[in-house]
Amino acid sequence: MCGIIGVAAQKGNVVPLIIGGLKRLEYRGYDSAGIAVVSGSTVSVRKGAGKIEHVVVAKGFEELNGSTGIGHTRWATHGAPNDINAHPHTDCTGSIAVVHNGIIKNYAELKEELVARGHRFSSETDTEVIAHLIEEELRRQGSFRHAFQEAVKRLEGSFAIAVLYSGEPDRIYFAKKDSPLVVGLGRGANFLASDIPAFLEHTRRVIVLRDGEAGWITSQEVHIENVYTGESVDVPGRVRTISWSPSMAAKGGYPHFMLKEIHEQPRALRDTFYGLSSDESLAKAAELLAGAERIYVTAAGTSFHAGLLFDYYMLRLAGRTVRAFIASEYEWFKGVPGRGDVLLAISQSGETMDTLKAVRLFKEHGARVIALSNVYESAIPRESGIAIYTRAGPEIGVAASKTFLTQALALLLLAGHAARISGRITRDEMAEIMSAASKANRLAQRAISVSEGVVRTVAKWFSKKGNAYILSRGIGVPIAMEGALKVKEISYIHAEAYPAGESKHGPIALIEPGFPVFFLLVDQHLKELKGNVMEMKARGATVVAVGPPRSEILSESDIHIPAPEAPPLLEPFTLTPPLQLLAYYTAVSLGYNPDKPRNLAKTVTVE
Numbered sequence: 322m323c324g325i326i327g328v329a330a331q332k333g334n335v336v337p338l339i340i341g342g343l344k345r346l347e348y349r350g351y352d353s354a355g356i357a358v359v360s361g362s363t364v365s366v367r368k369g370a371g372k373i374e375h376v377v378v379a380k381g382f383e384e385l386n387g388s389t390g391i392g393h394t395r396w397a398t399h400g401a402p403n404d405i406n407a408h409p410h411t412d413c414t415g416s417i418a419v420v421h422n423g424i425i426k427n428y429a430e431l432k433e434e435l436v437a438r439g440h441r442f443s444s445e446t447d448t449e450v451i452a453h454l455i456e457e458e459l460r461r462q463g464s465f466r467h468a469f470q471e472a473v474k475r476l477e478g479s480f481a482i483a484v485l486y487s488g489e490p491d492r493i494y495f496a497k498k499d500s501p502l503v504v505g506l507g508r509g510a511n512f513l514a515s516d517i518p519a520f521l522e523h524t525r526r527v528i529v530l531r532d533g534e535a536g537w538i539t540s541q542e543v544h545i546e547n548v549y550t551g552e553s554v555d556v557p558g559r560v561r562t563i564s565w566s567p568s569m570a571a572k573g574g575y576p577h578f579m580l581k582e583i584h585e586q587p588r589a590l591r592d593t594f595y596g597l598s599s600d601e602s603l604a605k606a607a608e609l610l611a612g613a614e615r616i617y618v619t620a621a622g623t624s625f626h627a628g629l630l631f632d633y634y635m636l637r638l639a640g641r642t643v644r645a646f647i648a649s650e651y652e653w654f655k656g657v658p659g660r661g662d663v664l665l666a667i668s669q670s671g672e673t674m675d676t677l678k679a680v681r682l683f684k685e686h687g688a689r690v691i692a693l694s695n696v697y698e699s700a701i702p703r704e705s706g707i708a709i710y711t712r713a714g715p716e717i718g719v720a721a722s723k724t725f726l727t728q729a730l731a732l733l734l735l736a737g738h739a740a741r742i743s744g745r746i747t748r749d750e751m752a753e754i755m756s757a758a759s760k761a762n763r764l765a766q767r768a769i770s771v772s773e774g775v776v777r778t779v780a781k782w783f784s785k786k787g788n789a790y791i792l793s794r795g796i797g798v799p800i801a802m803e804g805a806l807k808v809k810e811i812s813y814i815h816a817e818a819y820p821a822g823e824s825k826h827g828p829i830a831l832i833e834p835g836f837p838v839f840f841l842l843v844d845q846h847l848k849e850l851k852g853n854v855m856e857m858k859a860r861g862a863t864v865v866a867v868g869p870p871r872s873e874i875l876s877e878s879d880i881h882i883p884a885p886e887a888p889p890l891l892e893p894f895t896l897t898p899p900l901q902l903l904a905y906y907t908a909v910s911l912g913y914n915p916d917k918p919r920n921l922a923k924t925v926t927v928e
């Protein structure tokens with residue numbers, strides 16, 4: 322996890338740019354932050370524990386001044402979040418400063434070796450070995466460039482690194498393996514960052530770095546080579562202009578990114594629909610699925626819930642069973658997949674380490690892999706045979722919202738095409754699915770408009786509760802799981818989702834008067850849901866019905882959160898937004914910042 326940024330400018334002070342970039346990267350981790358700049362031929366470092374806003378002031382970041390600098394926002398892995406463990410880390414001489422995202426697996430051996438050679442360490446981090454390793458290599462190699470390369474070659478594990486050296490005050494060295502790093506090419510300044518929104522205000526021209534690539538930036542120059550083979554990279558050939566606008570990454574008048582992103586869902590769905598309607602990769606992926614022996618889907622967190630929707634869509638439309646598994650459990654499948662099998666890996670960031678590991682395992686067994694991601698050329702799409710992209714735009718809120726529904730839409734289209742190719746549905750039926758999918762944006766829009774007012778009031782009541790169940794049936798179950806995850810993540814209320822029929826096999830034991838039980842009203846299962854509502858009512862639960870006004874259920878419910886009518890396969894687009902809003906307004910009622918939930922990071926690049 323963690324976010325890194327580097328700015329090399331021709332003139333002026335880069336400190337405000339680095340602070341701005343860190344604020345945009347804060348979703349990647351926010352337990353400590355730090356900055357280093359070169360002024361004259363001195364490297365100055367300021368850093369400390371706490372949220373960026375606080376550390377910037379407490380540690381006087383703005384007192385620094387320099388035209389080349391690096392910054393870091395941390396999500397602790399090795400060493401507690403405190404001032405000393407905050408990045409940047411320096412070597413013994415204080416002339417090399419390093420920021421790092423990832424984990425250096427062999428840091429203990431390296432540290433032992435360096436300590437034996439007289440290096441003094443001040444932190445408990447794995448990162449500090451990088452600074453000392455470069456220092457050590459610099460004693461042997463004549464040039465910093467070679468010392469940096471040799472040091473990088475000795476690192477095992479994952480890393481995105483940016484390094485300042487007082488002897489080359491206008492340069493930032495970098496290297497990347499298994500953690501994201503992007504170069505931004507601006508006018509009079511070049512950038513390095515973990516993610517594009519960090520510098521989107523300044524440039525849309527980017528190079529997404531690949532594993533094994535290293536090099537340097539100055540304000541005028543970008544040099545990239547493969548650190549292991551020494552091969553140079555054709556920099557102009559790799560530059561892409563991305564279509565995201567800076568306002569897409571700013572709050573746009575909303576109090577929080579999450580609320581903005583919930584409201585952006587209609588736009589995100591429309592873009593995803595039109596983007597994928599004529600997408601060749603989607604067609605190829607559908608063909609692969611249609612011909613697959615076995616189909617697996619894997620992901621983490623919210624993306625896993627989208628994976629469960631895919632399971633549902635494939636069964637309903639293509640008549641195919643899909644084995645869905647949580648990415649971190651990939652080792653279950655050692656020795657299992659074969660050449661005819663297909664894995665679909667879903668990851669909004671494209672960087673989740675567990676999902677990446679699952680992809681690698683399946684590839685080792687000869688299976689074909691399809692990736693669905695929101696981030697162009699991120700690690701998972703790059704390592705997969707076929708990559709499909711949602712068009713949600715950058716998502717800054719740590720808890721996923723718009724990316725979930727865009728994934729759901731992409732997966733509906735994918736399953737529809739696979740069903741058509743395998744002859745399971747007719748051309749007319751496919752046209753119906755396309756026409757229904759083209760309305761997903763309008764359904765989400767109506768769901769937000771009709772539910773938001775009621776949800777605000779319900780959230781005030783709900784914020785006083787400590788637990789909740791969210792129950793449904795069929796397609797409603799993954800939606801309930803996503804809703805419960807949102808509630809847990811940002812309002813810290815313990816919420817669990819269950820198939821409503823399963824609730825009597827244990828969960829119902831916890832029901833006592835006033836216990837909140839939310840029911841998602843999916844049309845195909847109203848009769849059975851009514852039975853489950855009655856069971857909960859009989860034990861004193863406060864029943865909250867979420868969905869269209871179905872009188873037979875509303876007559877037994879205490880509270881109704883309205884949602885519009887939707888065709889069966891499109892219920893995720895109408896039932897998810899009210900739950901996202903519920904989690905959001907509950908968190909706000911409790912005084913929490915929904916954009917930065919405690920202990921969580923948006924992109925989890927550790928196992």
Ligand code: G6P
Nearest residue numbers: 621622623624668669670673721
């Ligand atoms: C983290 C985030 C979740 C996200 C999950 C998977 O846990 O906090 O919001 O759903 O990672 O992320 P991915 O980028 O792979 O979809």
